[in-house]
Amino acid sequence: MDMTAPLHRPLSGERRFFLLLSGSMVLAVLTGFAPSYYLRSVLPPPATLQPATPLVHLHGIVFSAWIALFMAQVAFVAAGRRDLHRATGTTGLLIVLTMIPLGIATALAQVARRSGPPMLDPHMWLAMPLASVLGFTVLFLMALALRHRPAAHKRLMVLGMAAMLSAAFGRIVFIPPFLGLLVIPNLYTLALAAWDVASLRRIHPATLWGGLFVLMTTVGPIFVWRSSAWLAFAHSIA
Template sequence: MAQFAGAGPSKAEREHRFFLAMAATILTLTVIGFAPSYYLRAFIAPPHPMEPLNPLVHLHGLVFSAWVILFMVQAGLISAGKRHIHRQLGILGMLLVAIMIPLAIAVGIAGIDRPLTAPPGIDTLSWAALPLLDVPVFGGLIIAALAMRHRSDVHKRLMLVAMIDMVQPSAGRLIGMSGVPGEAVGPLSGLVVVLLLIVLIVRDWLVTRRFHPAAIIGSAIVVARIVLTPVIWSTPAWMDFARWLSGAG
């Protein structure tokens, strides 16, 4: 009895705690990053002039906030051993994803005609590439994670990689608060995403002495999107496409 009483957490329990800690980190970054521009906008002055919050933006904020909270709850349920509730809430997750993807596209397109949506010094036609090129990345990763829910090791890693990818907007707002020039916000926020992905990959290596394919492939897709976005967004083809989307082309 004394031997069992003194035993530490199992390997599975430590992994659950890691994913719970990552979910808490993502939730914290989301709340702090969007506090001045959304959650506490009535009480905290934003770092620079911003567009008014219209119904579409409010709906976007509500749905994506619900998704981040659900991710935190789901990680907590697994950590607490409540798998049956986790599976039941997964149905809600599927419904949210079905709303999130078209909503993100709609907000990205609408932002083209809202000059203050982009950081100072960045053309909104270019900045629209950030959400619009990211939708198939985080959307695809989430859909793949849901499709692989029978493989918990793959499911949880693909879902975490998708959530880390979605941190870039909140990280960008945090970086923007420090007075960093607008053109540096994208690369620096992308770096935050890369660092979080490295935490996942290194943790897998330290614990299992191998790199998990789901973490590596998912991270490679996200990093490719981060690297290619600023390359694409200044090209004539993208600018013409963005003008066409906004109805100005």
């Protein structure tokens, strides 16, 4: 046995890159939701913040569990423990299948609570959270279907997370809401594209098509939420 061999392999550039991307997502969630949820008993909450209902608490618990598991799974891969990554995959699937209807229910409940931006009709704003749920759901299911193709799987997982980060970045007080809601989530697509070009000399198809879907679900709502068709739909389901 070579006693001079290192006990731990150093992180490859790719593993370090995806670990940093995932860590920035967790940091965004913790920062964005600290005043309104995680630390609302310590930090002064926004003046327009509505009291948390049992549904809001359930939503927060389940989504927080997913964020923690997502970070853990990325860390497992970075550490070379794909066995743990696969072992926790079923738990992740169960959490996500709970998040989808829970996210829709919470979005609909926001209309009655008028807990969206005060300057917007809540039926208009409903387009944003529902589009986030759609983006996350579609990209996660695609990532699951391509779990045996690691390059596509990891990119779609990151983009699925990016699709749901508008709510987090939009709540960070030192980031203008426009940038947090519409621009910053799409920077993850640009980061992936830059990594693809540097490492593959091309943009991976999962980055291209997944990134376009993130763009559609983060920016698309502002082009439809004033339309009579959307408002009629929003009133009918809310």
